[in-house]
Each structure stands twice: as structure tokens, then as C-alpha cells.
Amino acid sequence: MIGFNSARRARAAVSAGARDLEVPQVKEENICLPLSVNAVCRYWGVEIPMDEARKIATRYAGARGSILIEGICLAEAHGLSCSIHHSSMAALRRSIEAGAPPIVILPGLRDTVQHASVISGYDDTEGTILHYIPEPGGGGEFQLGAIPQSQFAEMWGEDGMLLISIAPPEIAASLDLGDAGRARSNRLCFEAERLSLQSRGEEAVEMLREAIGMDASNSTAHSLLGGMLNSAGSAECTEHYGRALEINPRCYLAHRGLGNHLLKAKDYAGAERSYTAAIGINAARFGPIHKNRGIARLELGDREGARADLEEYLRQVPSAPDRRDIRKAISEI
Template sequence: MGGENHELLLPLVEEENICLPLPINVVSKYWNVELSMDEAIDIAKKYSGFEGSILIEGIEFAERCGLTCKIVHSSLVELKKIIDLGIPPIVILPGIPEITQHASVITGYNDEEKTILHYIQKGNQEGEQQEGAIPQGIFEKEWSEEGKLLIILAPSEILSSVELEKGSNNDSNFLCFVSEKQNILKNYSQALQSLKQAVDLDVSNSTALNLLGAAMNGQNSPECIKYYEKCIEINNRSFLSFNGLGNFYLKTNQFEKAEDCYSKAIEINPKRSAKIYKNRAYLREKQNKNSDAKDDLKNYLKYYSKAPDRGIIEQAIREL
């Protein structure tokens, strides 16, 4: 760790797999724990056709190989404390348009420049670790969209010495990650049960509340509203809950409520989703707000350059 920058030196890693995501592989290697890619490939066979990463598979793999994990809602102060203890944390951040979320390894911070440093997969020309610097204010805003969710993966003797602000909600958060795996495997009833158990363990877990809202929304159940609203009450920067509420109100033809929710989500992060603009354009057109609908369709194409329906949308823009 160096001087004012509070940086950790992590190994350069290029290999990853849906069941051994890069952040898990990097942090495991940092602790000199080698996770077999062959084994990860074998585990991934049950997820044939799935695109993306399954973090919980990587976490459970690392735990089987001797590491211990904690998943908590954290803070910027705690994040820095963990880095200063020599532990590289993994954070959950919003994804780029049409990718819901992504995990990133934080390698350090610079208080003088007010930046947070995150791991970049490729080394520089000398083969040395590269870091991406994110302005601290932007990082905290984006991280807050995910309830400042933090994953700590470390040897048990190190992790046991760390006092976490919200360490008690680890089990609840763990179940949230398990539920996502169950959803991918189409074990929907088990996923729902995991989320209900997560909320029972911690009624203030915004991650669990949002996911339970999404599950209920998927069943077209009005019950989703109370879970989304409770999540927003705890984390008023939950883009996903505002977007989920908007989707439910759109499905039930409550256009004014849908527009309000979509607008609040866009205010939180205007670049996170392209589809939200398309949805808002549809309901605005239904309310005879053609000029606003036209602007939304333009934004949809702006943030989704490879939109498969580009031709149809461009025609709609001309006709509005």
C-alpha cells in the first residue's frame, strides 16, 4: 500500500467464467488461493445458454477453497477502512445500458484527488496493474443505487477481525444472491422463498425488498408495490425499484403513476437504461404528450446504439 494513495497491488488476471467471475478470481489470487478454471467450467454446464456472471457460484467456490465471505450494505468510510486493512473489497455498481449490474474490485482511494480506484483487467505495456479512477462523488452516487452493497472475500482469520457496520445483515444478503442463482436455474418458487426469508431476517434490507418486489412484479401481483415502496423508503436512490414500479404501473395502464416513477428513476441515473425511455415514450404518446414521447425515443436510440428495432423507432420519431 503506497503513501497518500492507499492503493493495493492486485494480481493481473484475464481468465474468467460465468461461475468464476473476474472479481472473485482476482481477489482469490490476491490471497494466494487458486481457483480451478476447469472446475468452474464444469460447474457452468448447468447454466448452458446463460450470458453474464453468477457471483454466488464464484463466492461459494472460493469458500470451498478456504476463503470466507461477508456481503453487507456499507459506507464510503467503511470501504476505505477495509482497504487500509489490506483487504480488496468488491462493490456492486449499476451496469451500462441493458446490463443490470456489475461487480468491481476496488483497489484503493486517493483522498487528495478525491477518487476511488478500481481494478482494470488489462495491465499496461510494462505488464503492471492499471487502475481506473472514479471521482468519489460519482462513485458514491452510483454505488448508492445498489444500496452500497459490498462483498468482502478474505481468509477467516483476517475477516473475523473486521468489525462491520452492518455485519448482521450478511445472511439476508447472501440469500439475495442465492435467489438470483435459483432464478437463472428457473427454480422460481425456491427463489421466492429465499427472498421472503431474506426479508424476514432483515426487514430493512433494501436489496431483498427490491428483488422481492421484482419477483412479485413478474407474477403481476400488486403486492410488488409495497416491497418496492419499502425499498425506496430505505434507499431513495434505488433506480431499480422506481423502474420496477414504473413497469408495474405501465402494465396496469396507470400511465401517470408510471411516468412519475420512470422520471424519478431517470433523474437518479439518466444513462442506466435505454428501455426506460422507450417505455416512457409509449405512455407519454398514450397521454398525447407527443413532443416528450419523441424526445424519449431519441434518448432510447442514443443510449442503445445497437437497438434491434432502430428502424421502427426512427419511423415512429418521424411520425410523432
């Protein structure tokens, strides 16, 4: 029987209106064992050999970013239970109070679309959510990042408040995080992304349709399906982007994806509206969106707006491979 370090539940720093779980400092990561998953596994006393992750990573030559589902599968192979939920601030707090640090999906910055972050606690006195930062501070002490709770809720909401729970089975069973059927629908979304990375696009699309069949209100499934259909050149993508936005009006990726589809279709006014909606939600999440809106605005005759967008693109993506061409375009506007 695997011996999990459940005693960590009792070693959280507790005070009135505050919790702070002792997530260990971890530096090792791999595209198939993201740091967030590795840190939570270590929290429970489970050390996953990095060689296992490296072996799996050979299947994804050239892949960018982390493949979260592979890390989840590794955690499960080592005896932990994992579930994925469209969650809430109340459920997040319940998980922390139960001594189980959740992983959440938060927006990325500039050219990174999103990232997974471990939430280690909260402080109601300061009005903050505490998230895990793996690097020590200047004096070698462990550091925590603090995000105002209202700001955190807005950021987390951009991807439908996705929460990944990784815990020993007996603890996982005690957590009240959401409906099991909906959790399965969310799991299929992550598995479909893996299929897409394996160039199994048709299977990925069918899996996302299955996820929607399980939970028609799954904004993540609709947004992902919209993205895959968009890549395949299918106008059906607009139906799923639209459904994602009905469910979650702050779904940044659906606004951006719809804008990309409309730009390709030369519906420049529609593309500009979609990009503007996405930028209004989070102007710093993905730098290239400013270039795309600049192109749409230029086609609409908005030269000042186009120039401002192209300049913002270069500011947010200073190493852009098309920097010289964009500079030339700006000078000619």
C-alpha cells in the first residue's frame, strides 16, 4: 500500500480567515510532468521519477508548453486520484481547508496562452489568494505570490474556473468539488488536446463531441471544438465559439478564436469586434492578438488604431520573428 503524506493536512499554517498549505519547493519539470503537478505530488509524498516523464515526452517532439494530461496520468499511475472541474471560489477554499492544494488554469502572458498554477492558500485579512512560486527569495526563504481575490476570480474565470484536484483516494473522495459526470466531460477535453498533439485530429473532434454530449454546458469543450474545427476550415466553429460565449461570456479563447475565423473569412468588422472583446477581458494575455486586430483595423480604414495595435504587438512580443516587417508596415501607415 502506498503511504501518502496525509499528515501535511495538519501542518498548514492556520489563523482566523487564512490558510497556507506547505507545498514543497520543486524545480524539476518536464513537458509531461509540469511543475504544478510535480509539486502537488511531492506535497503528498509521491516522487515521480523524471525518467518516466522523459520517456513519455519522446512522443511529443517539438511540442510547446506542458501536456498536463500526461502529468495527471503519471500522478494516477503512482496511486493518486485526479479530477477536473469547472469550479468556484467556494470550492477552491474547501479544497484548501481540507488540506488539498488545487491546481488552477490561469491566463498566460504575451505569447503564452495559459498556465497551470498551484493555489496554496488564502488570506481574508489581506483579501488575497496565495499561489505557489517555486523559486526562493533573495534570502533563500520560500516565496508565495499573492493575488487580490477579486482579480484572481476574474483571471480564473477566463477559462471557466478550471480546477484540477490531485490527492490520495480517501481524501479525494471527501472533497465536494462537483458532479462526477461533468468532471468526466472536462477530462475528455484534456484527453482530446493530447490526441490533437498526436496528430489524431478527427479522434480529438469526436472526443470533444462526446464531452459536449455528457455536459452541454461545458464551455471548455465548446471552445476547444471551435478551435479544432476552425483549424480544419469548418464554419461550424462559429456555432461552438458562440455556445462557449453564451455559457461563459469571459471566455477569452473563444473570443480570440472567433476573431481568427472571421479574419480569415475577411469579415474585418466582425473580427475587430471579437478581438476587441478579448482584449477588453485581458489585454496582456496573448501579444499576437494585437497584430491581428491591427490587420483588421487597417482593412477597415482605421489607420491610427492599426498603428497602435501593431506597436502594442511589438511591445508585448519584443522577440517577434516578423518584427522588421511590422516596423516597416508601421512606417508606411
